[in-house]
Amino acid sequence: MKDLKLAGLTSEKKTSSIEVNGVTIGGKEIILMGGPCAVESSAQMSQSAETVKKAGGKILRGGVFKPRTSPYSFQGLGREGLNYLVQAAKEQDLLCVTEVIDAQSLDLVVNNVDIIQIGARNMQNFELLKLAGKIDKPIILKRGLSATIEEWLLAAEYILAAGNPQVILCERGIRTFEPSTRNTLDLSAVGVAKEVSHLPVIVDPSHAAGRRDLISSLSKAALAAGADGLLIEMHPNPAEAVSDGPQSLTPEQFVQLAGELGVVANSVDRVYVCAGQRDSDTLESLRAEINNLDQNIIGQLATRMQLVRKIGEQKRLDRVKDSNREKEIMQRLVDLAEELQLPSELVKRIYPLIFEFGVQSQIKTRVAQDRDIEQPFFSAGSK
Template sequence: MVVVMDGRASAEQVEAVIMRLEECGFSAHPIYGVRRIVIGAVGDRRVLNSLGLETMPGVERVVPIMKPYKLVSREAREENTVVRVGHVAIGGSQLAVIAGPCAVESREQLLAAAHMVQQAGAAILRGGAFKPRTSPYSFQGLGEKGLKLLAEAARQTGLATVTEVVDEHSLELAVEYVDMLQVGARNMQNFRLLQMVGRSGKPVLLKRGLSATVEEWLMAAEYIMSEGNGQIVLCERGIRTFEHSTRNTLDLSAVPLVKSLSHLPVIVDPSHATGDRRLVGPMARAAVAAGADGLLIEVHPEPTQALCDGPQSLTPAQFVSLMEELRAVAAAVGRAA
């Protein structure tokens, strides 16, 4: 349930409601909006009527939430959440473009990609330092060396940075070097990892699992938010279907659907969804038209030499052209890019 506080409620009244909830075994999560404060409460609904919350000073109303995901639901927060990653806002009027190579391969490769995507208009640099791959013989990333290179690229370009974490060790290292943590599709239901990134204090990019339903995806976000971290960006990256013409099937309908169900921002990864650089541009434009708050696009200085996901990575020239196209689409739907 959520407890909606009156717009004039004092800090003492809010704290009194939180204390009452916690006394009765509920986990209380205050959510501060522009116009009001709501308190998300997770616990045994059977004792709801005995709490007497409606009669407490400053309480406007109590709203039961029927969905299994509570804190990330639109019922808990009517306003859109805007996630801050360094100087970048995701979920506002500005389209946020995250770009860079799938994996950090070398200093020369990463710095070249970073300067190029920054000049083209990207706001955040992506680069994998820890690469969970299908084959144990594939390139697995540079580890901490890759994180240090991301930090150097950030200093040189002013870009915020995001990288994937795969376990407790990679998380402990990553929080020291990057601005945002990514939980990949394979780890979407790694609940212990979700709880740890929830406690990290860093913004989190949560990718949809390979075969996850929308509800399972939002429940994964609930794990993170239940640990006190509301800075979550959801990423649609395609799901596994019977179709083999593309790497995955990009579910663009999930973008407006999730934005109706949740207050969290939603971005789209057309690179992993299609696995084909020829399809990245059309799907990126379609994602913006569908209401996506941003894009995650793989760009490599020399895709044919990439150690990871070269076929889906754009060349620098292709990325520059795509950014120009995206500005036109974004303007048509009332956004800036």
């Protein structure tokens, strides 16, 4: 692809992550963003924020300027809606994102939200892209309805070239001949974009499918395909939504899906942190979940110890301890802890113990092994 001077990857820069107020997009952690298509009321946004928080989501979405296909459809609450969005995000300590459609809406939201979205219909609004390039806020750039991946990346290049390095690509389905879904989610676009560009890529399965029954499977497929995050529509009462009701998840479905993302994330060497789904947060249910987690932690430690012993079998007894390897593991885990907002001190205290027991176990394995090798020699005459 030509002209990807800034969006294209180089030998030094294969991936880039975007750090926004304590949330890293494009790191190890999968970032979940959710909320209604359009901001309708203060109560609707408060309930949505509560659900996003419960699901382990980090970012609340909500449109206040709506570029609708029909001029007679709801066009958004503007400034009033912006206040509801910002307030609800604040209540739950979430970040927020909203779409801008022109210079005025950009001006209005730029100092209030954490992330700005440029929607599919404006992907090639080059003047808007240039304006987005002049601000110091991350931009989610949705792929246009009929845009090739190259056109999408060149749109990102406009923002980058104008001076804003914080671009997050968002695949949201493209127009094909298939009428069963609103659009066709192009999951290969995630891989292709990542092959040619260093920018983080997220997926919006809601606008792609246009129907809520497909959102769960498409979200998981998106993670498997390498997406760094998900942007999912959820409404406290989808039947009453002023826009995109049929594709919006209910709060229960949203939390359930979030609870299922962790295993998919782990299978592709990523992390999704969500305190699981419970009917209600009773002391008993919370403790049951902790018991379950503790069991997993011990199980994983046992597997780790087995691997450490296997490594021990391959090493010389005088080279059992490898300080460089330990340092490298520690650095990686401290970085991960910081990304997951876990005190890095915890990792710094636990891991030396884990290493120590690993090394001891390797020494024992080696000594036993060496004895076994010598055994036939000693036992030959005695039998």
